[in-house]
Amino acid sequence: MAGRRICAGYYRRYDGKVIYVVSLATDSDNGEEVVIWTTYPFADVPQYYTSSKKSFCAFVEVSGERRAKYKRLTNMKISEAAIERLEDEGFRGPVRKSRPRQMEEEYDARAYQQAATYHAYAKELCENYNFDLRKYRFCVNQKRYAAITKSDFGKLKEDLCFLDNALKTVLADYRDYFRERFVDGLSIRKYASAHLLNRGRVDYLQKKFLSALARLLKERDEAEGKCRLRQTVKN
Structure with a gap:
């Protein structure tokens, strides 16, 4: 091998x-x-x-x-932000293939609601938002679970609804930032250029946003008496 x-x-x-x-x-x-x-x-x-x-x-x-x-894991997608960071540190980003993937192929293999911390949970929700939304809509339109289990589909739907509601209410101040960065796909560099900001300001804005989202995720779990993080198996 x-x-x-x-x-x-x-x-x-x-x-x-x-x-x-x-x-x-x-x-x-x-x-x-x-x-x-x-x-x-x-x-x-x-x-x-x-x-x-x-x-x-x-x-x-x-x-x-x-x-x-x-x-x-051939179907996990790396975010534009992660690619940009690799390139900033001297590594070449992944080579893009011209053939678009079909939804039936898009089993992203990541475990839903299995992050180690709430900050990591918040980051995963944002970085995978576009992919998760397309998968959700595809399953709804097809009226079947395509490339996802019934259990994971429930978690996917729950995460999307929570994030959308948060951006309409408590996190409304970050709604435009979220759309440009995670829906439109602007890198931190491009977002900073578009808004005439230095990169440090955008990094700080992202940290504030992810920290606020992480707090909401933790507060939801505490209120419901349920932990949506990865559970450590005890011997």
Whole structure:
């Protein structure tokens, strides 16, 4: 499996952790290929790691079953903001394919309502809004669960409704910002240019918005006595 082709994109590790492969490099000492990757969801302060390609492509045994150590998630979409950050740090963004994906192919493989923190939950809601909205509308129009389970569709609908209602009420001051950044798809750089702001101001605005949304998500869960974050399994 060392000859396996590794492309930039999302991969799920055998234990469920999702990572993003940035690029490949060559070890100057032994000439071996190494995989450069970062954690997902992306941290505010990025950290990059390397694994030998041989180790990355290896198989492991889990509960008596042989599994690939990392499996590519071909239908997870990286946000424009994440691409911009990679490019700012000297990495090339993913190569776009000209063929549009069909909704039947778009099983994005991310677990709904399974973020580690409310801030990460808020960030995922925003970065996946366009994709989630298209998936929701497709399922409603087709009157069936297309490339999504019934349980995940319920979570998807709940998240979309919560975010839309928040932007109409408590977070109304951020509605235009949200539309331009996460619906129209403007990068932080382009948003700053369009509004004659420096990038630091836009970064601060985004942090305020995501923090406010995270608080609302936490308050909702506390009021309902329900946690929509990833639950740690206790031994």
